Amino acid sequence: ATAQIGVTGLAVMGSNLARNFARHGHTVAVHNRTAAKTKTLVEQHGHEGTFVPAETAEEFVAALQKPRRIIIMVKAGEATDAVIDEFAPLLDEGDVIIDGGNAHFADTRRREKDLRDKGIHFVGAGISGGEEGALNGPSIMPGGSAESYKSLGPLLESIAAKAADGTPCAVHVGPDGAGHFVKMVHNGIEYADMQLIAEAYDLLRTVGGFAPERIAEIFRTWNTGRLDSYLIEITAEVLAHKDAATGRPFVDIVADEAEQKGTGRWTVQTALDLGVPVSGIAEAVFARSVSGHKELREAANGLPGPSAEAAALSPAAAEEFAARVEEALYASKVVSYAQGWNMIAKASDEYGWNIDLGAMAAIWRGGCIIRAAFLDRIRAAFAADPQLPTLLADRQFAEEVGRAQDAWREVVATAVRRGVPTPGFAAALAYYDALRAERLPAALTQGQRDFFGAHTYRRTDREGSFHTPWSGDRTEEQTA
Numbered sequence: 212a213t214a215q216i217g218v219t220g221l222a223v224m225g226s227n228l229a230r231n232f233a234r235h236g237h238t239v240a241v242h243n244r245t246a247a248k249t250k251t252l253v254e255q256h257g258h259e260g261t262f263v264p265a266e267t268a269e270e271f272v273a274a275l276q277k278p279r280r281i282i283i284m285v286k287a288g289e290a291t292d293a294v295i296d297e298f299a300p301l302l303d304e305g306d307v308i309i310d311g312g313n314a315h316f317a318d319t320r321r322r323e324k325d326l327r328d329k330g331i332h333f334v335g336a337g338i339s340g341g342e343e344g345a346l347n348g349p350s351i352m353p354g355g356s357a358e359s360y361k362s363l364g365p366l367l368e369s370i371a372a373k374a375a376d377g378t379p380c381a382v383h384v385g386p387d388g389a390g391h392f393v394k395m396v397h398n399g400i401e402y403a404d405m406q407l408i409a410e411a412y413d414l415l416r417t418v419g420g421f422a423p424e425r426i427a428e429i430f431r432t433w434n435t436g437r438l439d440s441y442l443i444e445i446t447a448e449v450l451a452h453k454d455a456a457t458g459r460p461f462v463d464i465v466a467d468e469a470e471q472k473g474t475g476r477w478t479v480q481t482a483l484d485l486g487v488p489v490s491g492i493a494e495a496v497f498a499r500s501v502s503g504h505k506e507l508r509e510a511a512n513g514l515p516g517p518s519a520e521a522a523a524l525s526p527a528a529a530e531e532f533a534a535r536v537e538e539a540l541y542a543s544k545v546v547s548y549a550q551g552w553n554m555i556a557k558a559s560d561e562y563g564w565n566i567d568l569g570a571m572a573a574i575w576r577g578g579c580i581i582r583a584a585f586l587d588r589i590r591a592a593f594a595a596d597p598q599l600p601t602l603l604a605d606r607q608f609a610e611e612v613g614r615a616q617d618a619w620r621e622v623v624a625t626a627v628r629r630g631v632p633t634p635g636f637a638a639a640l641a642y643y644d645a646l647r648a649e650r651l652p653a654a655l656t657q658g659q660r661d662f663f664g665a666h667t668y669r670r671t672d673r674e675g676s677f678h679t680p681w682s683g684d685r686t687e688e689q690t691a
C-alpha cells in the first residue's frame with residue numbers, strides 16, 4: 212500500500228481535493244461509484260502528482276497505508292450513509308473516515324458514535340471555498356477525536372489555504388459533530404453577509420441612483436478598507452458584468468428568486484433549539500424565502516408604497532449616502548458575526564466541544580467563502596479576552612459600531628421612508644439597541660404572561676417567583 216490518503220466520490224469537489232493532495236506530494240488513492248470518473252481524473256490530471264486509481268472498494272482500501280484515511284465526497288444524506296456502510300466493514304481499528312460534505316452535525320454525531328463503537332474514527336469535516344478552494348486551498352473544519360487529528364491534521368494542513376501570516380486554515384475543531392457544526396454556522400454567516408451586501412446594493416441603486424457599473428466601483432473601493440473580503444470582491448465582479456445576449460447589466464437579467472440548499476436554514480433551526488438569537492442569519496434565510504414566493508409577490512404587486520415622492524439625490528448627496536451605507540453594512544456585519552459566535556459558544560458548552568473561538572476566526576481568514584481581513588480582528592478580540600460574551604463588547608468593535616451608529620440609523624430610516632426592504636440592516640440595529648437598552652419591554656411581556664396564564668414573573672427588587680391574581684384582588688403572591 213502506497214497511498215497516504217484516499218478520496219471516494221469524484222465529482223468536482225472530490226476530484227479537486229484529490230488533485231490538491233497530489234499536488235502537495237501525497238500519494239492519493241481515488242475511487243468513484245462509476246469507474247469512468249476515476250479514469251478521467253487520472254487521464255486528465257495524472258501528471259499533477261501520484262494517483263492510485265481503484266475500481267472497487269476493496270482495491271481502494273488495499274491501496275491505503277495504515278491508519279487508512281478515506282475522505283468521502285458524496286452528496287450529504289443517504290449517499291453518505293451508503294458509502295460508510297460500504298467501506299466500514301473493510302476497515303481496521305484506528306482507520307479514519309472523513310466526511311467532507313455539508314452534513315448536518317446531528318448526522319455526524321450519530322455516525323461518529325456508530326463508528327467509534329467499531330473502533331473507527333469518523334471525522335465530520337467542514338470544507339469551505341467551493342470548487343476553486345478545494346483545488347487551491349480550502350478552509351477545513353475537522354471534528355472527531357483528537358487522536359484522529361494526529362494522523363490527519365498534517366495532511367489537511369498541507370492542502371489548506373494559508374492565512375496572510377502563513378497559518379494553515381485548518382484546525383481540530385472539537386469532538387464528534389463540532390466540525391460540521393461550525394461549517395453550518397459559517398454558511399449561516401455567509402447567508403447574512405450576502406443579504407447585507409444585497410441590501411447595500413439595493414439602497415445604492417434605488418436611493419443613491421447609481422448604476423450597477425458605478426456600484427461595482429463603490430464595492431471595489433470598500434474592498435480596500437475594513438470591508439475587504441472575498442464576498443465584496445465578487446460582488447463587484449458580478450455587478451460589473453454585462454449580459455452578452457442583451458448587453459444589459461447581468462444583475463438585471465437574472466431572475467430575482469434566491470435559492471438555498473439548506474445549511475442557512477439548519478443554522479436558524481439549530482439556533483432556535485439552542486435559544487441563541489441569530490436574527491441576522493434568520494432574516495437572510497427569510498429574505499431568500501420571500502424572494503422565492505412568486506405567488507405572494509404577485510398577489511402583493513401594486514400595493515401602495517410611500518406616498519411622498521422622493522427627489523433624486525444630488526451627486527454629492529449620493530456620495531454621502533454611499534458612505535453611510537458602508538457604515539450600516541459594517542455595523543450590521545459586526546452584529547451578525549457576534550450572533551454567529553454566540554451560537555458556536557453555546558453549542559460548544561452544550562455538547563462539551565471546548566471550541567477555541569479565536570481559532571475559528573483564524574481558519575476563516577483564508578480559503579472559505581466568508582474570508583476577510585475582518586476575521587483577523589475577531590481572532591484578536593478573542594485573543595484579548597477568550598471569555599468575551601459578545602463581539603460587540605470588544606473595545607475596538609464597540610468603538611467602530613458606536614461611530615457607525617448614526618449613519619446606520621439614518622440608512623435604516625431612509626430605507627423605511629423610501630420603501631426599500633432592509634431586513635438585515637434593521638434586524639441588526641434592533642439587536643444592537645436591544646442589547647444596549649437598560650430596560651426592555653420584556654417586563655410587560657412577563658406581566659401579560661402572568662395575566663393570562665399565571666406564568667409568574669421575577670421582580671427587580673427581591674428574589675423569588677411571583678404571581679398577581681389578576682381576576683381576583685390583585686394582591687401579589689410569592690410562588691417560589
Ligand code: 6PG
Binds near residue numbers: 580
Ligand atoms: C462553502 C459554501 C458551500 C455552498 C454554499 C451554497 O463554504 O464553500 O458555503 O458549502 O456552496 O453554502 O449554499 P446555498 O446553495 O444554500 O446558497
